[in-house]
Amino acid sequence: MSSQVDWKKEGLLEGLDGDDREARVDLLDQLHDDGVGVDELRKAVEEERLTLLPVERVIGSEREYTPKEVGEKAGLDLEIVQGHWQALGLPRLAEDARVLGDRDIEAARQLKNFVDAGLPIDGLLGIARVMGEGMARISDAVLDVAGQAFLKAGESERDVGVRYADAARQLIPLLQEQLDYIFNLHMREGIRTGYLNATERSTGKLEGARQVGVAFADLVGFTKLGEDLPPEEIGSLAGELAELAADVADAPVRLVKTIGDAAMLVSEDNEALIEAALEMVARADDAREGFPQLRAGVACGPALSRAGDWYGRPVNVASRVTGVARPGSVLVHGDVRDACKDRFEWSFAGKKKLKNVKGEQPLFRARRRDDSDSDD
Secondary structure (H helix, E strand, O other): OOOOOOOOOOOOOOOOOHHHHHHHHHHHHHHHHOOOOHHHHHHHHHOOOOOOHHHHHHHOOOOOEOHHHHHHHHOOOHHHHHHHHHHOOOOOOOOOOOOEOHHHHHHHHHHHHHHHOOOOHHHHHHHHHHHHHHHHHHHHHHHHHHHHHHOOOOOOHHHHHHHHHHHHHHHHHHHHHHHHHHHHHHHHHHHHOOOOOHHHHHHOOOOOOEEEEEEEEEEOOHHHHHHHOOHHHHHHHHHHHHHHHHHHOOOOOEEEEEEOOEEEEEEOOHHHHHHHHHHHHHHHHOOOOOOOOEEEEEEEEEEEEEOOEEEOHHHHHHHHHHHHOOOOOEEEEHHHHHHOOOOOEEEEEEEEEOOOOOOEEEEEEEEOOOOOOOOO
């Protein structure tokens, strides 16, 4: 069955002729027959997202309920529904915006179950923020790979849209299974590496700050490279850094995050952390031609772990130490050096004033004992 709408009269064929015009009509007919209204199609054309509208339909784009109605059906206050949506990294929902569907009601009911089980709403919103940030990056990565795999030059909107929709039907269930698998892996690893200690078990309360070592490693000259290299190559460098950081972060060292040109590692074992930093720097030196050198900074002290990130003085100090480290070196704050001075070779790098850190800080360059390099 073909739609009886005059798409030319609706103004949705402007600037098109020949095969492109015919493909646009065919795609509009298919979407309209599938239940997409003319106003929504017009908006998709105006926003230049008509090609991917078939994928939206596969993923789910119900627009039946307002946030207020979803809250009423799930037994949640409107403010919680709106706050949770925003915490996921999505634009704030107007109270009367009819933009939600059955899956949103189901998700709201699950949120209500968490609240009823005794989990604090602030904590749940914190989890939502982390999940939103992570899922945004995952979806961007998936779309990028899909674009490289499925996009072909010179194809019509209809052909691209249909191919992407078919791919989504096949791949999304597989990706959902992978996400469930990876989540379980990380939960298991977190529990294995000492999520609860004896004090926490006896007091029934998670500790606040913990004594940890923090290391940052960044690509030397990354900002200048951004001016000289195309974005694709810059993105490739960031990806290689993330892969390198993940490869050296063996327990008890944990990779917390990568941020463009930098990676952040944390461990309660300072020696293991320094070894990981040295390994990263060494591997960067031995990497492919054109890969920048790394420099790393390490500090230790009480820090707080919340929602997948770390906060506190050692985080700030390690970042600042990295900023004054020489290319190809691991620079360590004096407190870390004092805690593990017998494991590595050390050379005093002087006392330096670090930005936003009170007083001059003693810094040392760390080397493996079999490292013959004597440059400071």
